[in-house]
Amino acid sequence: MRANWSDGYFTEVGYTHGYYRELSPALQRYCLLLRGIAPLQSESPAHCELGFGQGVSINVHAATTPGVFVGTDFNPEQAASAINFAQAAGSQARLYDNSFAELLARDDLPQFDSISLHGIWSWISHENRQIIVEFVKKYLKPGGSLYVSYNCLPGWSHAAPLRHLFAMHDRFVGSSERSATDRVGDAIGFATQLLAAKPKYAAATPGLDERLKQIAGQDRHYLAHEYFNGEWHIGYFTDVVDALADAKVEYAGPAQPIDGMDALHIGSEGIAFLNKITNPTMREQARDYFVNQQFRRDLFVRGARRLSAAERQAALLAQRFALVVPANKVTWTVQVGGGSAELNQAIYKPVVDVLASNAYAPKSLREIVDILESASISAVQATEAVTVLVGMGVVSPCQTDAETSTRRKSAQKLNESLLQHAFYHENIAVLASPVTGGALNVDRISKLFLLARINKHKDIVAFAWSALAASNQRLKKGDTVLQTAEENIADLRDRFQVYEQELLPLLKAHAIF
Known part of the structure; x- marks a missing residue:
């Protein structure tokens, strides 16, 4: 049953425990x-996340990034869980279960350097979107940034009717006696049967069957929130620009570096066409047609301070970067525009090798450029490679040593809590890095190995197996589930060797232990 405080937002099951790096102030x-826009440099930084879900992202950022963090999620169960992690970290994050209207009405909030909302804009009412605009107008500092992600057209044109089928089935057929996740499955089954009956809609929409199969394979909790909200709105980029205009913010660019690299997404003919468009908003909207954009991750700025080309280059060269995956796990294929592109290993592998050198210590772009000069890799090539690797999520920009130092303790305390959580649960797959002000993906088994190491257990593998056995979890080798304790322990020993050789040095470089 829908809670009466939810304003149409789906609250019958909790949201997923994902980490979203686009919310990171450092990124x-x-x-x-x-x-070419100067980020706000504030003596008293403060950041806000609206609708933080399970609170994984805001807790990681509050523990690893200097400043005050404020957030709200009006689901009290999710807020309570997030507050528990914040208290464990000692980050002083101020987390509430206020509605957006209640948060707007508070009189104890600071002015914010950044305000972020992920997975919110498309799934709330018009009234709540207006409240968010008022909140940004009231609380975002001049020079501050706003991050908004949302579903959009034209990419959703072919699949929006599919979502309507799900919602219609749940409204008219869904039984309150069945769980929310079961009702999601029922609705998918109904849509599958409808498409199998060969309606003209399916014939006119190539790839619809494949899209439905993809949806059917996704996490049911995610699907409940994505498709079953009472509010679900799809619009264009220009609609969002217009809606936010009253908050005095302007579009700055994508919150994922790779999203803004036209050459990876659009053919030469399309780029030539777009380059004839002088109005930046019109160009960005037209660009969505070339990439068939269905989900945008946008940064807006309240009063952009434009950098000269020389200022921008100097700032980029001073920026430090670090690998956030083991070097041997970097792939040489990047997913773009509904397809993939092969990276030039003659350029990208030396960049990765430099970043992996000296035990994964962070390197500035200037250091990378200088080292690679002897390999006949130009500054332009090295800069582009780093940008793409950041976009792929295998490299992250780093904070300064001073910023890392101030957050090392709270990050380690949060990680201790996340490691303890992993003994019983596998729903959070990250640990916090004060080096990047973000997170590293770390699976449950690796967390158990690290927890055993920190607690000085003599047999780390036996400790990990005790946690898996307690939750009746068994490992898989290929497609085979390992049934006996002996088989699982043997597999854990193999995994432990890989963990020690590949992941442990990376975790150490990120001050995770």
Whole structure:
């Protein structure tokens, strides 16, 4: 049953425990630099997340990034869980279960350097979107940034009717006696049967069957929130620009570096066409047609301070970067525009090798450029490679040593809590890095190995197996589930060797232990 405080937002099951790096102030600052916009440098930084879900992202950022963090999620169960992690970290994050209207009405909030909302804009009412605009207008500092992600047209044109089928089935057929996740499955089954009956809609929409199969394979909790909200709105980029205009913010660029690299997404003919468009808003909207954009991750700025080309280059060269995956896990294929592109290993592998050198210590772009000069890799090539690797999520911009130092303790306390959580649960797959002000993906088994190491257990593998056995979890080798304790322990020993050789040095470089 829908809670009466939800304003149409789906609350019958909790949201997923994902980490969203686009919410990281450090990554947002880098993305602004790429677009030639000076990030706000504040003596008293403060950041806000509206609708933080399970609170994984805001807790990681509050523990790893200097400043005050404020957030709200009007689901009290999610807020309570997030507050528990914040208290464990000692980050002083101020987390509430206020509605957006209640948060707007508070009189104890600071002015914010950044305000972020991920997975909110498309799934709330017009009234709540207006409240968010008022909140940004009231609380975002001049020079501050706003991050908004949302579903959009034209990419959703072919699949929006599919979502309507799901919602219609749940409204008219869904039984309150069945769980929310079961009702999601029922609705998918109904849509599958409808398409199998060969309606003209399916014939006119190539790839619809494949899209439905993809949806059917996704996490049911995610699908409930994505498709079953009472509010679900799809519009164009220009609609969002217009809606936010009253907050005095302007579009700055994508919050994912790779999203703004036209050459990776659009053919030469399309780029030539777009380059004839002088109005930046019109160009960006037209660009969505070339990439068939269905989900946008946008940064807006309240009073952009434009950098000269020389200022931008100097700032980028001073920026430090670090690998956030083991070097041997970097792939040489990047997913773009509904397809993939092969990276030039003659350029990209030396960049990765430099970043992996000296035990994964962070390197400035200037250091990378200088080292690679002897390999006949130009500064332009090295800069582009780093940008793409950041966009792929295998490299992250780093904070300064001073920023890392101030957050090392709270990050480690949060990580201790996340490691303890992993003994019983596998729903959070990250640990916090004060080096990047973000997170590293770390699976449950690796967390158990690290927890055993920190607690000085003599047999780390036996400790990990005790946690898996307690939750009745068994490992898989290929497609085979390992049934006996002996088989699982043997597999854990193999995994432990890989963990020690590949992941442990990376975790150490990120001050995770």
